[in-house]
Amino acid sequence: MTDIVAILFDKDGTLFDFEATWGAWARGLMADLASGDAAQIGLLADAIGYDLVAQRFAPRSPVIAGTVAQAAALMLPYLPGRELGELVVTLDAAALRAPQVPAVDLPRCLGGLRASGFRLGVATNDSEASARHQLARAGVETLFDFVAGYDSGFGAKPEPGPLLAFAARLGVAPEQVAMVGDSLHDLAAARAAGMLAVAVLTGPATRETLAPAADLVLETIDGLAPWIAGSPQV
Secondary structure: OOOOOEEEEOOEOOOEOHHHHHHHHHHHHHHHHOOOOHHHHHHHHHHHOEEOOOOEEOOOOOOOOOOHHHHHHHHHHHOOOOOHHHHHHHHHHHHHOOOOOEOOOHHHHHHHHHHOOOEEEEEOOOOHHHHHHHHHHOOOHHHOOEEEOOOOOOOOOOOOHHHHHHHHHHOOOHHHEEEEEOOHHHHHHHHHHOOEEEEEOOOOOOHHHHHHHOOEEEOOHHHHHHHHOOOOOO
């Protein structure tokens, strides 16, 4: 990894444990949107690929790596009287209240990477405001040189726009950046941007799903430091 000088992270499923953060929260959100109507809750759950019994998203749920706007569009047909723009605002506001559960000790892990000289960024398909709020709440926002959401003007993953914007912001070549994420969207964006594609297993996707698209698969982002030091834990 001698040529890597910067690391760009996905947020949900990478910095934060996906199911621990969004599983039960999503059930409550749908109940609120449907005013407690069980049949309507079921329709919303089916639309976004959510298992109401297990209170978790299916591995191939279309909203896992999608934007808030995409999630809203899937639910809109089952919410009569709602407008898409208004629903996006509602979902963005609700995401600010999500009980984020870090995948690892983020100040220790990210602080260690910064101390080793790496520049850090976040590219998420959540909104930028939500991402900054959650990073600040976790005590790590100041460790990042760059935070971009789907609404930051660079596009959304799996397109490479946010990744290339990070490299441009730092003045480094894309091949000097490692993109770390938990979904095929993250890895496809890394490939399209010409960056190293690193997968972690703190989201819904399995090693078997991610490995063919990744240069490296780690259990969590804690594996980055040993890998950098030359003793990978994959």
